[in-house]
Amino acid sequence: MSYAAGIVVTKCSNCQADVENAAKFCGNCGFVTPTAPPRFEESPATAPPAMPPFATAGIPAENAKTNEWITEANKLTLALARERLFLIMHWAVFIGVNIFGFWVASKCYMDFVGDEMSKMMVASTPFLFINSLGLLSLAPIRGTKSQIALLKERISYLRFNIEFGHVSFRDKN
Numbered sequence: 001m002s003y004a005a006g007i008v009v010t011k012c013s014n015c016q017a018d019v020e021n022a023a024k025f026c027g028n029c030g031f032v033t034p035t036a037p038p039r040f041e042e043s044p045a046t047a048p049p050a051m052p053p054f055a056t057a058g059i060p061a062e063n064a065k066t067n068e069w070i071t072e073a074n075k076l077t078l079a080l081a082r083e084r085l086f087l088i089m090h091w092a093v094f095i096g097v098n099i100f101g102f103w104v105a106s107k108c109y110m111d112f113v114g115d116e117m118s119k120m121m122v123a124s125t126p127f128l129f130i131n132s133l134g135l136l137s138l139a140p141i142r143g144t145k146s147q148i149a150l151l152k153e154r155i156s157y158l159r160f161n162i163e164f165g166h167v168s169f170r171d172k173n
Contacts, residue, residue: 066162073158080151087144094137100128 009018010033017028026033105127112122 016171066165069158069162073155073162076151076155080148080155083144083148083151086149087141087148090137090141090144094134094141097134097137098131101134102109104130 011017012019012026012028012033014030014031015029017026019026019033023033025031028150101143105123108126109119109123112119112141
């Protein structure tokens with residue numbers, strides 16, 4: 001057994017090459033080495049690598065903040081589901097009112113007895129006014145879409161904080 005840069009090295013029983021104590025196979029012949037629990041003995045000359053100066057590991061006792069972030073992310077996910085339901089309802093109103101306006105206009109056109117110009121004038125009135133009311137639901141659709149985008153952005157920010165909140169980045173400048 002020899003020590004090379006803080007790593008315990010043994011000899012392979014097949015080819016007598018140096019093999020690290022925690023290795024599963026010999027690097028020279030590929031022979032399976034007996035598995036022993038890894039032993040790491042560090043020589044005084046080698047020290048563990050230092051953490052980069054721009055990142056420091058936070059205190060693991062910040063679980064309260066993480067739990068707050070998780071509950072807030074859950075609330076935002078519920079709000080996102082509600083906004084999506086509102087978006088579906090707004091689209092249903094928009095499509096329903098437009099279909100109703102088209103049905104009323106076609107009913108007026110088909111059931112009116114008169115020449116073509118009279119039929120067009122009678123049918124255009126409900127078509128114009130009812131479908132204009134349907135266009136009023138485009139404003140809530142646009143607002144709901146922007147609210148969904150905002151909620152998605154906040155949820156992704158919270159998920160980032162939950163996953164990487166323990167690492168704090170500081171600028172040395």
